[in-house]
Amino acid sequence: MHWTPDHAQPLNQWPEQHLDVSSTTSSPAHKSDVYQSSRQRLNYAWANDDISALTASNLLKRYAEKYSGVLDSPYERAPLSTYSEGAFGPVNGQKGDLEPWQMSHGSDSSYSVNSIHDSLAGSKPGNGHIGLGSPTIASGNLPEPLYPGSTCGAPNPASSLVAPQDYTSTYSGTYLPSGYCSQPTAALPASHPSSLHSSGLQPTHPSPALVHGYSSSGTLYNYSSSSYAAQPGYGGMHPAHPSGYLPSGIAAPTPLPPHTASSRPTVVPGYTYQSSNLASISITPLSTELSSSLKRKAFDMTAEENEGKYRKYSYEQPKTTSDSSFSMSDNVPNECRGNGFSRNGETPQMPFKPGKHPSEEEQIGKYNSQSMKAMISPTYNEEAPLRSGEAFGKFTPPVINGERRGTEQGHVFTQRMQISGIKPPGFCNPSEDQLKNMDPLILELVNDEIVDCGPPVQWTDIAGHVSVKAAIEEELVWPILRPGAYTGANRPPKSILLFGPSGSGKTLLSRCIATQLGSTFLKLNSAVLVSKWKNKSEKVLQTVFYMASCHQPTVVFISEVDLLLSAHISEENAHLSNLKSQLLSFLDGIATSTDDSIIFIGTSQRPDDIDEAAHHRFAKRFYIAPPDNLARRQILHHTLAQQNYCLSEREMALLVQHTEGYSGNELIQLCQQAGANHLHGISGQLQPTSYKDFEGAFCKLRAGTSPKQLDLYVEWNKMYGSRH
Numbered sequence: 055m056h057w058t059p060d061h062a063q064p065l066n067q068w069p070e071q072h073l074d075v076s077s078t079t080s081s082p083a084h085k086s087d088v089y090q091s092s093r094q095r096l097n098y099a100w101a102n103d104d105i106s107a108l109t110a111s112n113l114l115k116r117y118a119e120k121y122s123g124v125l126d127s128p129y130e131r132a133p134l135s136t137y138s139e140g141a142f143g144p145v146n147g148q149k150g151d152l153e154p155w156q157m158s159h160g161s162d163s164s165y166s167v168n169s170i171h172d173s174l175a176g177s178k179p180g181n182g183h184i185g186l187g188s189p190t191i192a193s194g195n196l197p198e199p200l201y202p203g204s205t206c207g208a209p210n211p212a213s214s215l216v217a218p219q220d221y222t223s224t225y226s227g228t229y230l231p232s233g234y235c236s237q238p239t240a241a242l243p244a245s246h247p248s249s250l251h252s253s254g255l256q257p258t259h260p261s262p263a264l265v266h267g268y269s270s271s272g273t274l275y276n277y278s279s280s281s282y283a284a285q286p287g288y289g290g291m292h293p294a295h296p297s298g299y300l301p302s303g304i305a306a307p308t309p310l311p312p313h314t315a316s317s318r319p320t321v322v323p324g325y326t327y328q329s330s331n332l333a334s335i336s337i338t339p340l341s342t343e344l345s346s347s348l349k350r351k352a353f354d355m356t357a358e359e360n361e362g363k364y365r366k367y368s369y370e371q372p373k374t375t376s377d378s379s380f381s382m383s384d385n386v387p388n389e390c391r392g393n394g395f396s397r398n399g400e401t402p403q404m405p406f407k408p409g410k411h412p413s414e415e416e417q418i419g420k421y422n423s424q425s426m427k428a429m430i431s432p433t434y435n436e437e438a439p440l441r442s443g444e445a446f447g448k449f450t451p452p453v454i455n456g457e458r459r460g461t462e463q464g465h466v467f468t469q470r471m472q473i474s475g476i477k478p479p480g481f482c483n484p485s486e487d488q489l490k491n492m493d494p495l496i497l498e499l500v501n502d503e504i505v506d507c508g509p510p511v512q513w514t515d516i517a518g519h520v521s522v523k524a525a526i527e528e529e530l531v532w533p534i535l536r537p538g539a540y541t542g543a544n545r546p547p548k549s550i551l552l553f554g555p556s557g558s559g560k561t562l563l564s565r566c567i568a569t570q571l572g573s574t575f576l577k578l579n580s581a582v583l584v585s586k587w588k589n590k591s592e593k594v595l596q597t598v599f600y601m602a603s604c605h606q607p608t609v610v611f612i613s614e615v616d617l618l619l620s621a622h623i624s625e626e627n628a629h630l631s632n633l634k635s636q637l638l639s640f641l642d643g644i645a646t647s648t649d650d651s652i653i654f655i656g657t658s659q660r661p662d663d664i665d666e667a668a669h670h671r672f673a674k675r676f677y678i679a680p681p682d683n684l685a686r687r688q689i690l691h692h693t694l695a696q697q698n699y700c701l702s703e704r705e706m707a708l709l710v711q712h713t714e715g716y717s718g719n720e721l722i723q724l725c726q727q728a729g730a731n732h733l734h735g736i737s738g739q740l741q742p743t744s745y746k747d748f749e750g751a752f753c754k755l756r757a758g759t760s761p762k763q764l765d766l767y768v769e770w771n772k773m774y775g776s777r778h
């Protein structure tokens with residue numbers, strides 16, 4: 055039964071029927087307030103005892119019935135119940151903040167637009183309770199910008215949902231009770247952000263046009279679907295402000311770029327408004343497009359983390375000048391650089407190798423496994439200036455009979471080196487003293503025995519040492535190849551100390567550096583210098599430096615450098631002492647020179663023997679450790695591939711396990727030993743090398759460096775090694 059003013063009529067008439075009213079002095083205004091008047095008269099009659107007790111009792115009963123009827127009227131309670139329990143969460147203490155709100159609705163979702171109208175349709179203007187839930191609907195569907203000046207969400211005048219014409223005045227007056235705003239954030243009904251929708255967490259709405267909140271103007275947020283489990287207390291609804299909603303530990307969404315908003319679909323599956331039960335509204339899958347893009351991003355990030363910092367050193371040849379990090383400056387002619395980098399950005403086709411095209415393995419490298427992909431080194435353009443021939447050919451003194459020599463090839467090279475900023479050999483200007491001291495025999499000796507003419511070594515020919523290779527390439531090779539890009543404090547290191555056990559790949563790495571730079575490789579052994587050439591060692595060293603300066607770019611490599619730079623060399627040992635000072639002054643010279651392109655690489659198995667002042671002369675000190683598991687497997691595979699062998703995957707794993715601490719060189723020897731055992735064991739029959747053959751080889755060949763010695767390297771590396 056609905057309460058209408060007509061119900062007041064009997065009350066209006068009863069005084070005449072039941073009271074003995076003598077006074078009718080009420081003013082018209084007084085009469086108009088029927089209810090007030092009735093109450094006053096009732097009180098009056100009761101107070102004056104003008105009615106009988108029975109009549110009074112009857113009156114009271116009727117009065118009470120009518121009032122209770124009004125109070126129990128569904129008009130007030132139903133809307134409150136509907137909005138608060140279902141769609142709008144706690145209202146004015148009807149439910150505690152933490153109490154879960156069960157849907158009181160049946161299949162008609164209170165979130166349905168129609169349900170709002172249905173509820174409103176039965177209400178009357180002036181019923182202040184009706185609008186209680188409405189703002190929630192509005193704020194749930196409308197973007198925040200449509201609520202200027204309201205922190206709670208104001209009705210959108212344009213919305214047919216919340217401002218039907220019939221109720222305009224009512225809404226404007228009682229739409230948002232003040233208590234509504236003061237709800238705790240978590241308890242506030244969802245004014246969920248357009249972000250939710252745009253990031254794929256949108257409700258499926260049958261009529262998106264009605265839902266202004268889907269306009270792309272709102273800020274978009276990147277909600278992690280996994281972090282957005284439906285929240286039981288709030289029916290899985292997500293309020294506008296994530297921080298007020300997200301449980302601790304769940305990251306707040308981050309804004310997505312606007313273009314994502316514009317590209318998002320109008321209707322996105324998931325987060326359905328049509329759910330029969332709000333509690334079942336769940337944040338589901340992002341739109342396919344957005345989802346895959348986020349996944350891709352996540353994948354990229356993961357891959358980046360997994361590959362670590364070396365990923366950035368991965369450089370397949372730059373495809374175009376525009377997107378290439380190797381693009382040359384504009385004032386350099388569009389031609390090849392001194393070391394094979396093509397200015398026009400075209401992928402150089404062939405690696406540098408004089409006279410013949412390299413085999414596939416030479417191009418790819420021996421150890422071009424997944425983990426080493428990052429280190430694919432630049433290949434050398436066939437058109438490149440022919441440093442290769444010079445680097446691995448014999449040295450020809452640049453000055454003969456006081457005249458500078460220059461072949462046509464040398465001339466071209468000189469021009470290109472000038473362009474690239476690298477000092478070409480033609481710029482060699484030996485002093486008078488130097489020329490006087492040049493002994494043709496020593497020159498010949500150096501030319502024959504110190505200029506290294508070995509095959510080129512690519513990064514991928516070296517198993518393991520990934521971080522060292524990356525550091526060398528980034529800090530040394532690239533800056534030298536692109537001198538203009540690295541100036542001042544970023545000048546490449548001119549001297550490097552590689553230390554580690556014998557056979558771990560120090561020489562291999564040094565040769566690789568020379569290959570990458572396309573430089574002459576002068577390879578000298580300290581022990582040979584001080585013993586074999588004892589009487590002429592100083593002259594040999596001097597000639598080497600001279601050659602290095604004339605034949606730039608050059609890598610001067612001295613192994614067992616600790617012999618020449620030992621802290622134990624005393625003044626009494628004039629020979630060694632002279633060599634030491636000669637070498638130290640050479641190191642100082644190349645460190646301070648800005649013009650020369652000479653790199654000095656010293657290697658040592660006993661870095662702790664090196665004079666502390668001397669090892670500080672090395673700009674970089676890298677520990678070249680024995681190969682790790684993966685590198686050992688690679689070396690074993692590669693070496694065994696050259697012979698007939700038969701090993702199961704398990705046996706290979708055992709081999710890798712048992713060879714821990716073996717150097718690369720020792721691994722190669724082990725494989726060769728196993729092959730030899732096999733041949734000796736089964737004479738006449740050619741059987742593949744088996745694990746059994748390795749068992750025999752293990753007895754003959756053990757790791758040359760003990761774990762204790764390896765620990766010393768690690769310790770020294772911690773103290774003096776360069777970070778990479």
Ligand SMILES: Nc1ncnc2c1ncn2[C@@H]1O[C@H](COP(=O)(O)OP(=O)(O)OP(=O)(O)O)[C@@H](O)[C@H]1O
Binds near residue numbers: 516518689
């Ligand atoms: N990491 C590696 N990858 C592939 N081959 C390797 C590796 N390390 C060593 N080798 C093999 O071992 C051989 C010897 O290595 P290398 O001469 O570079 O060792 P080293 O550290 O210079 O030794 P030493 O200190 O005795 O001079 C190389 O020619 C190569 O065949």
